[in-house]
Amino acid sequence: MDLFATPRPAGRYDFPFHDSFDSGDDRTVHFIYDSWPDRDKRFFRARIKDNPNDRICVKFVHRYGAEAHRSLMDLGLAPNLRAVVDLPDDWKMVVMDDISAEYERLPPSPDYLFGEQVQQALSRLHAEGYVHGDVRDVNIMVKKARYSEKEFQIMLVDFDWAGKEGETRYPSNLNRETVRGPEGAENGNLIKYEHDWKMLRFIFKALDIEQLADEVEC
Numbered sequence: 001m002d003l004f005a006t007p008r009p010a011g012r013y014d015f016p017f018h019d020s021f022d023s024g025d026d027r028t029v030h031f032i033y034d035s036w037p038d039r040d041k042r043f044f045r046a047r048i049k050d051n052p053n054d055r056i057c058v059k060f061v062h063r064y065g066a067e068a069h070r071s072l073m074d075l076g077l078a079p080n081l082r083a084v085v086d087l088p089d090d091w092k093m094v095v096m097d098d099i100s101a102e103y104e105r106l107p108p109s110p111d112y113l114f115g116e117q118v119q120q121a122l123s124r125l126h127a128e129g130y131v132h133g134d135v136r137d138v139n140i141m142v143k144k145a146r147y148s149e150k151e152f153q154i155m156l157v158d159f160d161w162a163g164k165e166g167e168t169r170y171p172s173n174l175n176r177e178t179v180r181g182p183e184g185a186e187n188g189n190l191i192k193y194e195h196d197w198k199m200l201r202f203i204f205k206a207l208d209i210e211q212l213a214d215e216v217e218c
Contacts, residue, residue, distance in 0.1 A: 015044060016060065021083035021095050029082075031056060031095075045098055055098035056082065063171075064094050065162025068130035077121045078156050103141040103155060106203070114142055115204030117154045122200065125156075126193050131168060133161030133191040135199035136179070165193055 015033035023029045030049040037043065042060035047053070057079075064084055072078035085093040106114060118140055125132060132139075139158040146153060161170065172187045182198035185191070 016042075016058075018085070018087065018093050019046075021085050021093065023082070031058070033058070045100075055101070057096050057098045059094045060087075061092050061094060061160050062090050063160060064092050065130065065133075065159040065168070066094075068125060068128075068132065068162035069096075069159040071128045071130060072121060072125055072156055075121075075124060077124070077152060077154070078159070099141060099155065102144060104144050106137045106140040106142055106154075110137070110142070110204070112204070114140070114154055115200070117152055118156070118200060118204075121152075121154065121156055122196050125162075126165070126196070129164055130162055131165045131191045131193060132156065132159065132196050133163075133168065133170065134158055135196050135203075137203050140203075161191060163191070166190060 015036065019033070020028050020030045031046045032049050032052075033044050033046045035045045037045065044058045046056050046058050048056065066081065066084045069078050069081050073081055079099050080097040081094070082097070083093070083095040085095070087093055118135075122132065122135070135156075139156060141155045141157055143153045161168065168191050170185060170187060170189050170191055174181065174185070174187050180202055182195050182202075185195050
């Protein structure tokens with residue numbers, strides 16, 4: 001499927017032609033694309049047509065761990081997931097809240113607090129039987145305004161590979177030239193809890209990571 005195939009409205013030549021999703025209450029929500037931040041990725045920023053202040057992110061992928069995403073979303077640890085739309089040729093359109101006004105990517109030399117909170121988020125994800133599969137600094141968002149150490153300051157994003165532990169596998173085209181991965185994280189292999197922990201340790205080297213999800217109180 002060509003995401004940029006016709007028909008497209010005039011002035012939309014840089015964006016996909018899919019511009020609506022089902023809100024889940026029998027209502028079709030139309031949106032307008034605003035920007036394409038990285039031309040190497042099928043990721044776009046957009047706004048709801050009837051409410052321009054309502055900002056969303058739209059991405060096109062071949063797989064997405066929607067249930068894993070929702071398990072953390074319900075805890076306020078992932079952006080609000082609005083829709084996952086099945087498209088032809090095994091494509092999916094994923095629509096979620098744009099949190100960029102309040103959150104930013106994990107900074108270099110991140111605060112230890114962030115590491116502890118990501119650890120807790122992963123423990124809760126694992127307690128539900130899910131793995132993330134791509135725990136990198138670019139997939140950890142932190143609040144721009146810091147409030148209290150008692151409040152969660154992080155969200156996890158990018159659940160493309162997420163799914164049930166023991167069932168979900170890595171894709172067949174892993175990038176191991178520029179992305180460091182733990183032992184066993186190879187093309188087509190099962191994604192394990194321990195892989196998430198080891199990826200987290202790459203970021204927060206001094207973090208005392210619990211190896212089993214049930215060792216951390218959720």
